[in-house]
Amino acid sequence: MKRKVGIVVAVTEEQAPFLKVFGMPSHFYKDDCYDIVSWNKYRDEIYLIKSGYGEIAAASATQHLIDKFDVEQIINYGVVGGLSEDLRVGDIGIVRKVVHYGFDVSATGKYPVGRYPKHNDLFFMPKKNAFTEDIMHLYKEFVCASADKFVEGREAKMQLRRDYGADICEMESAGIIITCNRNNIPCSFLKIVSDSINEGNEAFNKNVNNVSTLCVNELAKILLKI
16 A cells, blocks of 8 residues: 655755656645645555745645655655755755754843754654665765754854764754654755855855755665665
8 A cells, every 4th residue: 555755855956856757747736825736546545735935834844745645654854955065066965963043042141042842852763664674774874953943154064063963954854854753754964065064155155056966866876766
């Protein structure tokens, strides 16, 4: 029996290569504020939703796929900023854990920046992974710093590296992982570097189309295996 797999992607530049690689969708849905496309000709039923930038938008889109389409797992792919000297544009990996550094109740004196009350760790990990272990071992493992902020320039990126030991930064993973964990839905994240530690918006704009295509091609291989 086919599984229902939800794919969450942030922006058009990341979405467009998916439509090219996977071909004409089987169905188009205009549902509330979302345009959703699906394919049923593969081993799984695939539902693709474009969330828009940011944690709240990503969480909302994820919950929408769970509620309206009964998806059994969520995959998020997209571009990220590199925070390590070792990462170059085009490097691809799977997120192992996420810190939501935009969450801050540190003024209470009880929790550091990024720490959620009643959560035992600074980091979130998927309760269940959508990718199998044999697939996860094929890729780099990333620690992701996630918040509603585009991180520009070396010093800002180095600070995230120092504070959290993060490898990459982006704007959606925290919202998705928290939503999936609260719904007990498996999730996984495939990310590709669009701008290195010394770069920012200019490199993102230059590279986003090419690296998004590379990321989608890898995701296509994964979807044939899981």
